[in-house]
Amino acid sequence: MSGTLDAQPGLIRICIAEDQTLVRHGLKAMLGLSGDMQVVAEAEDGAQALTVVADVRPDVLLLDYRMPQLDGLGVLRALGACGTLPPTLILTTFDDDELLIQGVQAGARGYLLKDVSLEILLRAIRTVAGGGRWLQPVCTERVRGTETPPPVRPEDHVALTEREREVLRLMAGGYSNREIAGLITTTEGTIKCYVSNILSKMGVRDRTRAVLRAMEIQLL
DSSP states (O other), X not given: XXXXXXXXXXXXXXXXXXXXXXXXXXXXXXXXXXXXXXEEEEESSHHHHHHHHHHHOOSEEEEESSOXXXXXXXXXXXXXXXXXXXXXXXXXXXXXXXXXXHHHHTTXXXXXXXXXXHHHHHHHHHHHHTTOOEEOSOOSTTTTTOSSOOOOOGGGOOOOOHHHHHHHHHHHTTOOHHHHHHHTTSOHHHHHHHHHHHHHHHTOSSHHHHHHHHHHTTOO
């Protein structure tokens, strides 16, 4: 463990879990410029992150996805299982739809590439600290290359039924058609029809893109 600090009142308390020392120190230095944030703890690998977060209980966890001992997904799942997962922003060099979905399913509140600007990083931290989500980058063809989340426009509205929304939420949770059928007490064939309707209405070709699209237009 790289160390912990006593927090100053009124600041957003941050833990950085990152195995690369230069990256970790760079993040700490940049966040020190914010005026409303303080790095109170650091971890060099996933196993240390579990201990540090449990001890310090930060307001926000900045979590590297690829770390020794335990990767970011493992950290999310372990902290979630014991009820100590703070609002978490995943930081990664990998622009990958599946990583985003897996991280959100495991409880992450946000997802950022490591090359984002300081302004975007600070905005993302404030957003998740306040209870919101920062799901950028969203790796769809329409928004690839943008840094800030696009506003929801009237033409983005998707008219899903209440049951389709329920199925979509369960899809985002990683449940299979069979599992969803069991949860809402219907047949697997009926769920397949719901999923097909959802994909058609959202104009996407698979479940992953449906969930990403739903995040983008704030259905989830």
